[in-house]
Amino acid sequence: MMAGEMRKSALMAVEEINGGDEFDFTFAPRLRDPGGVVAGYHTACADLIREDQVDHIVGCYTSASRKQVIPIVERTDRLLWHPARYEGFESSDNVIYVGAAPNQHVVPLVKHMLDHISGDVFCIGSNYIWTWEMNRVIREIVTSAGGRVLAERLLELGETAVDHIVKEIIDRKPPVVFNTLVGESSYAFMRALHVAATRAGLTIPMLSCSLCEPELKLIGSAASVGCITSSAYFESIEGPENRAFVARWKARHGADSNLSVDGQSTYVCVMLLARAIRRAGSVEVGAVRRAAANHHYDSPQGPVWVDPDNNHCFLTPRLARSVPGSQFKIFWQAEAPERPDPYLSNLDLTAIGSYLEKSDDAMSKRPNHLRVVK
């Protein structure tokens, strides 16, 4: 589903660029759809470069697909504009990372969890690099703050048999569930947990750093409500750029269609590319990369610019709660766009750990805070 959202947004950006008078050039999109088959990305990318003589490629949702494409764009010196948030620990000179880095998605969410919910967390995710690395970061921050990872449960990608894990959660009643499942597994899990928790009379807060509006609709209104989500973009962001962007989107795709962080980010990719080409006066990769560096763009999600130190973007982290109507209600956002830290080099565990000590009622929130140590 996300691939379709991203393609629609890319084409919308291309049409706006071609139809307006802001740019004195037009884009001729060349489309390839490997359909999520990982091995297909290598071929599709090689094909775009050799057959279509493409200099700039926008796309890749999963890290597995991006890792297929990177060797080719590095060897042929092309530029991949990557829209999706990812787990970090990469900085290719031939990739512009427009999605959030881990300091912009998971870290603020774990901080919020420690501050306002609990230090004891039940983790469920897909048996995939995204979950593995998210779980490592969660465990490192949580244990450093004196909390506990109660469980790490993994499902194979696409697996929708979730009942055994739902039963375990209902039995153990963890104070919070951190959900890093991908796609159908996540939808099935959220539906099943909602039914079981309602039947048991339980309210268990759930956290996610990937949930988006079209997914809320797929999951269904009852089960999708109340998930605390970290993202650089929500459809509900105030501000003239986003209101106008949402209106243009709905005019194209229908009043009941929804935007997503990945769709919006793909739009931002194409716009950043167009602006960099305009500044560079050339499509040549080196010139475009230099022109993109530090160039501010007032995007639907607010000001965005490329940090030339690591080719990732300054973005504004936000936290929101999913509400009825396939929307998110934003309750926190960073005061300014945050510098990307793909290697989490600036993560200071002491600063996060002290949250619990500073909080007066940390003990009442976290009954398991004290344990007998022999």
Next chain:
Amino acid sequence: MTKPSPFSFRGRRALMVMRDDREISIVRRQLNRLGMTISEHDPAEAPPGETFDVIVMDADTIPIKSDLAAAWKIGAPIIALIGTETPSRLKWLLELHPASFLIKPLRSAGLYTALVVAFDSAQRRIDEAAYVERLEDRIRSRRVVFAAVLQIMRVHGLTETEAFALVRQTAMRHRTTIEQLSAEIIAVGGMPNRTTRTA
């Protein structure tokens, strides 16, 4: 005080012993991203006096037949950048005990892994050296333990097995090592009377 993640290298000191400008800029960029402090050193010069946490060394820039090679064994883990894979060059490299390596041409990916492996293997070497030292201490004190067991056998009329068991149990009760207790037994000529337990 800040507490970084064990996977964060912020503030660690790296020394680049390299010559190629393009490669220097790739390594420099990546070390900067990781928040490390960077110094450069000419491969033709003798190693500098100050200490570093890691050395990134272009192995191809140092002549095999030179005194420089041995001089680089100065303690910090070495990440070797390798272009020439001839056995003569690799044999020279092994003398330096590289903690990790990267094959040229360099790209941004790879250096982080090389650093993780280098710091890990450096820590393992420290831990293993400490472990070996503990083992050597125990070997050295074998004679003392043997003498103490003989002493207890004589004083209490026990078999060797019984005497050793007594020494072991007493050491555990006193929360000390068999070697330490044995030294005390020899000093006082029998099982020492401890009224206070060491915690």
